[in-house]
């Protein structure tokens with residue numbers, strides 16, 4: 235998907251109010267056929283430009299108190315003004331986000347295994363659709379583990395969740411999880427996973443960036459958001475963001491590379507500047523430097 239250049243801005247633009255009647259400037263795939271409620275919820279976090287900056291803070295559901303996310307509220311609060319949605323569990327939401335918040339929430343609804351168990355793949359749906367509705371969420375997210383002993387179970391979880399989501403008007407984000415096997419992240423494998431997720435009916439698919447990522451995007455009928463993965467130097471995380479959106483991703487659902495940054499508020503704005511304001515890596519890196527000094 236081509237991106238048009240716009241004049242660079244000194245600061246990343248904060249989220250604008252939803253303009254659901256405005257057609258997106260960029261193509262937003264696979265949103266029209268699901269009814270107004272689902273489209274409306276999706277439009278809360280997939281912005282009118284067809285892009286999104288999602289903040290992932292769901293790591294504790296299998297990792298426990300991850301570094302810099304020990305007290306989720308401390309990580310989340312300063313970042314809320316700069317994101318298009320927060321991806322978290324209901325435990326983090328209820329304890330760490332004020333109910334007055336207007337930031338859209340994509341609720342992590344799968345889980346089960348922990349990092350000290352035999353496999354991370356043996357996931358189930360742990361939070362019901364009615365809870366996501368009661369919590370006024372804009373989407374639900376769950377993982378599939380393709381190529382593991384639990385692939386069929388997790389893909390069935392996705393199918394069931396999409397069926398419930400379409401009944402409720404709730405978009406479903408499918409995450410092509412790799413567990414501890416980070417080396418699996420290549421275009422052939424991720425192309426397979428993302429295509430399966432789209433075929434089963436996911437409304438948005440979250441995956442990893444890789445060499446040949448444009449082919450992954452091409453083969454997936456749903457919009458793709460990219461996870462950041464383990465912490466990288468900030469400039470490399472900006473490169474990952476830039477390469478992802480120029481290859482056709484709708485944006486990021488990034489966690490550690492934002493809230494484990496030395497300057498999380500500067501980092502989220504630099505990422506936002508790439509995703510929404512067409513900054514290149516040099517411009518975003520410069521912005522990060524300026525904002526880090528503020």
Ligand code: 5RP
Pocket residue numbers: 290291292293377409411412461462463464487488489490491
């Ligand atoms: C794990 C997840 C995480 O939310 C995801 O990995 C995003 O966080 P990070 O950018 O830290 O990788 O979905 O399966």
